[in-house]
Amino acid sequence: MEKYLTLFIEESKENLQKLNDEILKVEQDPEDIDTMNEIFRVAHTLKGMSGTMGFPNMEELTHRMENILELFRSEQLKVNSDTVDMLFECLDTLSDMVDNIIEGEGDFRNDSLMDKLDKIAEGNVEKKEDVSKKVEDEVAATEVLDQYELSVAQRAKGMDYNTYKIDITIASSCLIKSARAYMIIKRLEENGEIIKSIPSIEEIEDEEFDYDIELFYVSKLDTEEVESLIDKISEIEKVSVEQIKVKDKPKNVKTDNKKKNKGKKKPKKKNEKQVSDKVKINQSIRVSLDKLDNFMNLVSELVIHRTRIEDISSAYKINDLNETLEQVNRITTNLQDLVLQMRMVPIDTVFNRFPRMVRDVSNQLGKKVELVIKGQETELDRTVITELGDPMVHLIRNAIDHGIETEEERIADGKDPAGTVKMIAYQEGNKGIIKIEDDGKGIDPDKIKEKCIEKNIDVEGLDDDQIVRMIFNQGFSTNEEVTNLSGRGVGMDVVKRKISNLGGNIDVKSEVGKGSTFTIELPLTLSIIKSILVCVDNENFAIPLEFIEKIIDVKEEDIKMSYNDEVYMYNNEAVPVIRLNEKLDIKEDDTKEKVMVILKVGQGIFALMVDKIEGEKEIVIKDLGASLKGAGYYIGATILGDGNVTLILDVPKLTT
Amino acid sequence: MSKKVLVVDDAAFMRMMVKDILTNNGYEVVGEAANGKEAVESFKQTNPDIVTLDITMPEMDGIEALKEIKKLNGDAKVIMCSAMGQQAMVMEAIKEGASDFVVKPFQADRVLEALNKALG
Structure with missing residues (x-):
């Protein structure tokens, strides 16, 4: 039995998620017989599975749940938010049971819930006879x-x-x-x-x-x-x-x-x-994630060694080797593409939890909210997907809690009484974009400004958009009234950090009275990236190519002073200069010829000054390990063709 | 009486193959054509019971030829010959009234099955 356990857990989770989705659907349209049948089928599968695996409590609970569903189906029990709440309670308990099973503790009994279910079921038994006849007639044909x-x-x-x-x-x-x-x-x-x-x-x-x-x-x-x-x-x-x-x-x-x-x-x-x-x-077949990760690692190693052989071959100018190497090159590229594709997961796996959450949160706050999801088939790397859940929860909660107004307020403002929260995902170039839009009250820059001044944050000379972006600063929460949903101080800065850890970026646009839009940009894949190698004081650093806008040769004189800051004129605009050697606290090369790497991070443009450019390389990101994580301005390290280890710069962190 | 067939393919080799299959099985090949234009001309002259029509051909392709032939005789029976991966073309041909299709490389019994069924 043990060997089936993983599969059992996975499938149970899938089935529970499906039940969640379908029950939400039925709540919207109680006459949707197909969905009802589907719910019934899934619940039945779950019951059978848990019985077979030897989890009697889980089996019993699904059985009682089935009884309720049967009452829905025979129209003896109305589908309303109370009865649906009850079903959700069952699903939550079931998923707690599954969690417990994962922990190795098995399922557990929940008598009070089962009593509640029984009471509902019993309360309706007397009426059963007259309706069942009608049902019988229809079933034969609707089969x-x-x-x-x-x-x-x-x-x-x-x-x-x-x-x-x-x-x-x-x-x-x-x-x-x-x-x-x-x-x-x-x-x-x-x-x-x-x-x-x-x-x-x-x-x-x-x-x-x-x-x-x-x-x-x-x-x-x-x-x-x-x-x-x-x-x-x-x-x-x-x-x-x-x-x-x-x-x-x-x-x-x-x-x-x-x-x-x-x-x-x-x-x-x-x-x-x-x-x-x-x-x-x-x-398709199911492959354990470990194997996939391992495969990924092996391919990465292969890429590293390929680059090494390339270096050797070009150093010794061996023609015969070059030809074979070209083949190897082609194959490893294909392998890479393949393994990256295998790791891609549709974003639906993150999105699918939100319909339920939006329902619960909006009920709790007494607001009417409609959730619109688009592009859930967009695919991102599995790692990105798993890490994306928490920040998304935070953003959606914020949108409902802080963004969407109460029904009365909305009516007073001449808006649709029900607010809309949209989650839109799509692919743009080699980036995955997720937008979270609400049509609520928007973020008031004046309020943010007040708060900034209160907290001694300098907002002089910033325009409204820039002020709104201050919400990503540490320790920020504008809601005067702290609810138990959001606004506990751990706020948008955590979201931002999480996203930039994934190599992504988040931005916000807001219009008072109209609503806010959060835009998250994420790399499609994490592990193998194109990068530019730069050199400062004979040390190499890798910069992910996606941030690089342009590379320009400059001299010291090209750097101007504006107020107290160094700026570089790029496209007739004064762009802040970051000297990489100062940031990293290393010596400067004494040449006067420098290179300016123009970086684009979200909406911001920065000029990163380095000694010289070493070239473009495909690199494999290796984790720095727990002890070094979060230290310095690095997202990881990579091993170059010549065997040297090079650090990869954390561009979003460098530029904040 | 044996049924009259018009064989259309731009490759002489393919025509010969189809011809052999057909004549060995009691059909009479009344004409051959190497492109769509020739096919339409030959159709007018020979008035065959059935046509095997290649899709990719120079001058006028099989789909165009099929349309022309159908204009001449709405009941004309035409079997399309296609290569793998020409799904969309085959679909279009069926829309235009092709009786059946066979996929290259040909197997004798497949060709015969298609002809027999279309004529039967």
Whole structure:
């Protein structure tokens, strides 16, 4: 059993997350039968899994939860925020149990919760009989077709059309099966209508299916005619055409129209999703993260040694070696790309916890908040994803707590009573961008200014945007009233530090009365980066290429004084100068010829002065280890081709 | 009576192969064409029962030729011959009314299956 435990834990977590999502959906639309069935199915899976693994308490709790779900399904219990709260309580307890199991302590009993569930269940038992009959009728038909599809079939029946279930297996030798499937569909549609297809038509066109297709088809043709229609097409291994009986329209014709429209879009999507999930499972295997990390490390080592051999080869000018080396070069590059891709995880794994959190937080604060999520399929390195959770929680909480106003305030301001928080992720070049937008009251620069003066922070000469950015300074919280959600002093500075530890950057734009937007920029991958090697006093340092805007040869005279600070004129703008040797406390080369590395960090431009440039190199970031972490201006070290160790500069830290 | 076939492919080798497969199995090859234009001309002259039509060809490609042939005779039976990876083209051909398609490299029984089914 032990060897299944990891898988069990992982799958339980997935299933719990799924339940979370789907229950939220049902709360929005209690009539969504598909989602309800899905919830039921997942809960059932969970029950079976925990029973098999020998966690009786977990099994029992899911069982009681199923009872409640059954009441929802048979419409004996209303889906409202109270009953949904109860379900969430179950999910939280279940996920606590899973955590406990991870700790090796097994599951635990929660009698009070189970009693509560029992009470709800019992309170509804008497009413059960009259409703169950109605349910029975519908189940038989809804097993295969949803409301909309059913209503099409019912209408068709009234006009002497037959409904068929057609199972087709395409020959495994078929090379363009999507085209083959498309042909079948086209032939059939010349003589009738396909009301449902598993997989969906879109998936078939994208070739996202195995060899089996299941179609529900309405046509005037008889069974034999349908068979011979398909038989005329080559490369088909097996066809079965089966006429299915459709019950007459249910009596409640009125609701039919409404359901038709609703059903038209939603359930179809559901099917697509289910099928595509299935396909994905078929085509992937689970690999433990350790192995993946190890693989990554090995590839990194390989890259290091490749660079070494390159150096040797160019030093000795061995032509034969050069040729092979080119091949090795190509292969290692491919390997690198591959392993980096393998480590990419969709950002959904961070985003998916927020619908639930937003619901809870906004309920707690009595605010109405709608969460909009876009681009959740954007992929980032696994390390980035795992570290991203906390800062995101903080930002979202802030947005709801400080940003979005209460309903009354919003109405008074002529805004939509419900606030909107948007989470948008997308890829831009080699960066991942995450935006968190709210349409709340925005950040008031005057308030920030007051606070800065109070805290003796110099804000002289800063414009509003720059003042708003002061919230990233240490120990900042503008909410006079400290709530238990946010505003405990550990604030945006922690968020900023966390993001810059990931090699990223955060910025804010805000407009009073309109809302704020936080923009997080992150590197897509962490471990292997392009960098420029710079030299100060014969010491090499690596600067990640993504920060570098331009490299310019300068002389000492080019540096001007403005007030008490050294500046360099770049694009007609005075840019603050940072002397790397002073920052790092090392000697300066005595040459007068210097190099200015223009750095762009978020919105800020800086001029970093170094002695000379050594060239561009692909480097592998190695952790500095716990004892050196956070010391100095370094994010890590790398081993160069010649075996020397070089430190990688922490640009965001250098420039603050 | 044996069925008349028009074989269209820009490679003489491919035409010969298809021709051999067909004649060995009781079809009569009434014409050959090396590009779409020739194919349309030959179709007019020979009036075949079925056409095997390559997709990628010079002068006029298979899709265009298919459209022309369908204009001449809406019931014309045309089997498209495609290479791997021409999925989109094959889809388009089916939309335009191709009866079936076979994928290169050809296997005799696949070609025959397609022809038999289309004619049957």
